[in-house]
Amino acid sequence: MAFLEIKSLCKSFESYSVLKDIDLSIEKGEFVVFVGPSGCGKSTLLRMITGLETPTSGTIAIEDEVINDVDPARRGTAMVFQSYALYPHMTVFQNISFGLRMSRKPKALIRERVEKAAAILRLDKLLDRKPAQLSGGQKQRVAIGRAIVREPRVFLFDEPLSNLDAELRVQMRAELLELHERLGTTMIYVTHDQVEAMTLADKMVVMSGGRIQQYGRPLDLYDDPDNKFVAGFVGSPKMNFLSATVASVGAGGLRADLAAGGAAALPLIEALAPGARIDIGIRPEQLSVVAAGQAPSADAVSVAGRVALIEDLGAESYLHLHLADDSRIGVRTARHAAHLGEEVRVAAPAAGVLVFDEAGARLRGRA
Amino acid sequence: MTSAAAARISVWTVLKWATAIAIAVITIFPIWWMINVVFSLPGEPVAINPRLWPTSLSAGLEKIEMIFTQTGYLRAYGISLAYALLTILGVLFIGSLAAFEFALFDFPAKGPIFGIVMLSLMVPTAVTIIPTYLLTSNLGWLNSLQGLVVPGLASAFGLFMLVQFMRAIPKDMIEAARLDGAGHFQIYWHVALPLCRNALVTLAILTFMQTWGNYMWPLIVTTSPEMYTVGQVVGMFNAPLSHQTVDVVMTANLLAAVPPLLFFLIFQRKIVEGIAMSGTKG
Ligand SMILES: Nc1ncnc2c1ncn2[C@@H]1O[C@H](COP(=O)(O)OP(=O)(O)OP(=O)(O)O)[C@@H](O)[C@H]1O
Numbered sequence: 101m102a103f104l105e106i107k108s109l110c111k112s113f114e115s116y117s118v119l120k121d122i123d124l125s126i127e128k129g130e131f132v133v134f135v136g137p138s139g140c141g142k143s144t145l146l147r148m149i150t151g152l153e154t155p156t157s158g159t160i161a162i163e164d165e166v167i168n169d170v171d172p173a174r175r176g177t178a179m180v181f182q183s184y185a186l187y188p189h190m191t192v193f194q195n196i197s198f199g200l201r202m203s204r205k206p207k208a209l210i211r212e213r214v215e216k217a218a219a220i221l222r223l224d225k226l227l228d229r230k231p232a233q234l235s236g237g238q239k240q241r242v243a244i245g246r247a248i249v250r251e252p253r254v255f256l257f258d259e260p261l262s263n264l265d266a267e268l269r270v271q272m273r274a275e276l277l278e279l280h281e282r283l284g285t286t287m288i289y290v291t292h293d294q295v296e297a298m299t300l301a302d303k304m305v306v307m308s309g310g311r312i313q314q315y316g317r318p319l320d321l322y323d324d325p326d327n328k329f330v331a332g333f334v335g336s337p338k339m340n341f342l343s344a345t346v347a348s349v350g351a352g353g354l355r356a357d358l359a360a361g362g363a364a365a366l367p368l369i370e371a372l373a374p375g376a377r378i379d380i381g382i383r384p385e386q387l388s389v390v391a392a393g394q395a396p397s398a399d400a401v402s403v404a405g406r407v408a409l410i411e412d413l414g415a416e417s418y419l420h421l422h423l424a425d426d427s428r429i430g431v432r433t434a435r436h437a438a439h440l441g442e443e444v445r446v447a448a449p450a451a452g453v454l455v456f457d458e459a460g461a462r463l464r465g466r467a
Numbered sequence: 468m469t470s471a472a473a474a475r476i477s478v479w480t481v482l483k484w485a486t487a488i489a490i491a492v493i494t495i496f497p498i499w500w501m502i503n504v505v506f507s508l509p510g511e512p513v514a515i516n517p518r519l520w521p522t523s524l525s526a527g528l529e530k531i532e533m534i535f536t537q538t539g540y541l542r543a544y545g546i547s548l549a550y551a552l553l554t555i556l557g558v559l560f561i562g563s564l565a566a567f568e569f570a571l572f573d574f575p576a577k578g579p580i581f582g583i584v585m586l587s588l589m590v591p592t593a594v595t596i597i598p599t600y601l602l603t604s605n606l607g608w609l610n611s612l613q614g615l616v617v618p619g620l621a622s623a624f625g626l627f628m629l630v631q632f633m634r635a636i637p638k639d640m641i642e643a644a645r646l647d648g649a650g651h652f653q654i655y656w657h658v659a660l661p662l663c664r665n666a667l668v669t670l671a672i673l674t675f676m677q678t679w680g681n682y683m684w685p686l687i688v689t690t691s692p693e694m695y696t697v698g699q700v701v702g703m704f705n706a707p708l709s710h711q712t713v714d715v716v717m718t719a720n721l722l723a724a725v726p727p728l729l730f731f732l733i734f735q736r737k738i739v740e741g742i743a744m745s746g747t748k749g
C-alpha cells in the first residue's frame with residue numbers, strides 16, 4: 101500500500117458537495133502538487149488530510165494507519181498556511197518553538213531543533229525579531245520553520261507563495277525544492293498556478309469541480325491529458341481548441357470539417373457517427389506559419405486566420421489569430437513570421453494534435 | 468487671497484484655542500479649588516477676600532492625617548481598592564473566556580445566547596438592582612466583599628467589546644495553534660489573550676473608573692460601617708447633617724479623587740486609544 105492512501109473520500113458542507121469520491125495514492129518522499137481553479141476543493145482536501153475538516157465519507161491512511169479519527173496534532177502532518185498564521189506577539193524563536201513548547205518538550209531539545217531549522221532556513225540572525233519586523237519571504241520561512249521542527253511525516257502547503265511578489269516567488273520555489281531534496285519528506289502543495297505546479301511537482305493532481313481530473317507526472321499530463329479540462333489547464337500559453345464535425349471515419353482515419361473552414365485528416369479510429377461534434381486540441385508550439393504560395397502537407401491540420409495581435413517576447417513571438425468562426429488561437433513562432441492584420445495559414449502535424457469528444461473526454465484510438 | 472486664507476485660519480485657531488482653554492479651566496477649576504481649600508488655614512479661601520492658591524501645606528497634611536487616623540477612611544480605601552481590583556480581574560477573566568468562545572467557536576444556540584446577553588445592555592441598572600439585591604441577600608452575602616464584587620463580575624459590555632476584538636483574530640492562527648498541539652485553554656491563554664491585550668487594558672481602565680465611582684450598589688449591599696467603601700464614607704462627610712467643617716469635607720473628597728487622577732495620569736494615552744478603539748471597532 102502507498103504511503104498516503106486516500107479512498108473514496110467525499111466531503112459536503114451541509115447539502116453542498118465539495119469533494120466527490122477522491123482516490124489518491126502518494127508515495128513516500130514525493131512532492132505532490134494539487135492544482136485546479138479556485139473553489140475546486142484543493143484546500144478542503146488538504147485540510148482533511150491534516151484534520152481541520154472531517155470527511156463526510158471515505159478514509160485517509162498514512163503508513164497503513166487510518167487517521168480519520170486521529171487528533172490533528174498527532175497525525176504527523178504539518179501545515180503551512182497561505183497567511184503564514186504567525187503569532188504577532190511572539191518572537192521568531194517563540195513562533196517556531198510553539199508546538200514543541202505546547203507539548204512540553206525539554207528546553208535543550210527545543211533549542212536544538214529550532215536552531216537546526218533556523219540554520220536550514222537561514223533565519224539564525226532573526227530569531228529575536230517579531231513577525232512585524234520581517235519581510236514576506238522571511239515570514240514564509242518562519243512558517244516553514246514552524247512545520248520543520250515538528251519533524252512531520254508529511255508537509256502540507258496551502259498556496260504558501262501567493263502573498264509574495266513574482267520574483268520572490270520564483271526564489272522561494274527553488275528554496276522549497278532544495279528543502280524537499282534535503283529533508284526527503286513527503287510534501288503536498290496546493291496552488292492554482294499551473295506554472296508553479298509544473299516546476300515543483302514530482303506528481304501533479306489536477307482537480308476541478310470537486311473531482312480529480314488526472315494524476316501523474318507534469319510532463320505526462322502535458323503530453324497526454326485525459327480530457328479537455330486537463331489539456332486546457334496544463335501548459336502556458338494554453339492549448340488551442342478548434343471545434344469540428346466528423347465527416348467520415350474509415351480505416352485510414354477520421355476526416356473532420358473544421359468550423360473555422362477547411363478539413364482535417366486525423367490518424368484516429370473511433371466509433372463516431374458522421375456529424376458528431378469534436379474538439380481538436382493543438383498546442384501553440386505545434387503550429388507554424390505556412391509560407392504564402394506553399395501548400396501545407398497533406399497529413400497536417402491547417403487553418404487560416406487574420407493576425408489580431410503579436411506579442412514579441414524577444415526570442416520568439418506569439419501570434420493571436422482571429423479565425424473565420426470568430427474563435428481565436430495562439431501560435432508560437434520565430435520573430436517576424438507575420439505582420440499585424442495579415443491573413444496567414446498555420447499548420448500542425450496531425451500526429452501531434454489531440455482530439456476530444458463533445459463531453460470533453462480524450463479520444464485515443466490510433467489508426 | 469492668501470491673506471484671506473491666513474486670516475480665516477487664524478480666526479479659527481484662536482477660536483479653537485479659546486474653546487480648549489475654556490473647557491480645561493471649567494474641568495480643572497473644581498479640582499484646583501479642592502486643593503486650594505484643603506491646603507489653607509480654615510476659612511481662608513472663603514473669606515471676603517478669597518485666595519485662589521494654597522497657603523499652608525501643614526494645615527492640609529494635618530487634615531489628611533486626622534481623616535486617616537480618626538475616621539474609618541483608611542479601611543474604606545482598602546475595601547474600595549479590593550472591590551475595584553477583584554472586579555477588574557473577574558471581568559477580564561470571565562469576559563475574555565466567554566468572548567473567546569463566542570468569537571471563535573460555534574456551539575448550539577450561540578446566536579440567541581449572545582443576543583440575550585447583549586439585550587441586558589439595554590436594561591437600566593435601576594430595574595435589576597432590586598432582584599440582584601434580593602439574590603445577594605438570600606445568599607447571605609450582605610455586608611461582605613463577595614456581595615460587593617460577584618454581581619459585577621459578568622459585564623455584558625466587556626463581553627461585547629472583547630468579542631469584537633477576538634473576531635479580528637485570523638482563524639488560521641487558531642487552527643495553526645491547534646495543529647501545533649495546543650489545547651483549548653492553551654490557545655486561549657497563549658494566542659487569544661495576548662492578541663487582545665489592548666482591549667483588556669481598556670476594559671480594565673473602564674472597569675476601574677466604574678467600580679471606584681460606583682455609589683449605589685455599595686450603598687445597598689454594605690450597610691455596616693466596617694464594609695463602607697470610599698464613596699459611602701465621602702457621602703457621609705458630604706451629608707447635610709455632617710458635623711465636619713467644609714475644609715475637612717473637601718479633604719475627604721480630594722482623597723477619594725486621588726486614585727482615579729493617578730490612574731488617568733498614568734494611563735492617559737491608553738485610555739484615549741482604548742476609547743477610540745472601542746468606538747471604531749465596536
Ligand atoms: N466551511 C465551509 N462551509 C461551506 N462551504 C465551504 C466551506 N469551506 C469551503 N467551502 C466551499 O467549498 C468549496 C471548495 O473550497 P476550497 O477552499 O477547498 O477551494 P480551493 O480549491 O482551495 O480554492 P482556492 O484556490 O480559492 O483556495 C468552495 O466552493 C467553498 O465555497
Ligand SMILES: [Mg+2]
Binds near residue numbers: 142143144258
Ligand atoms: Mg484554497
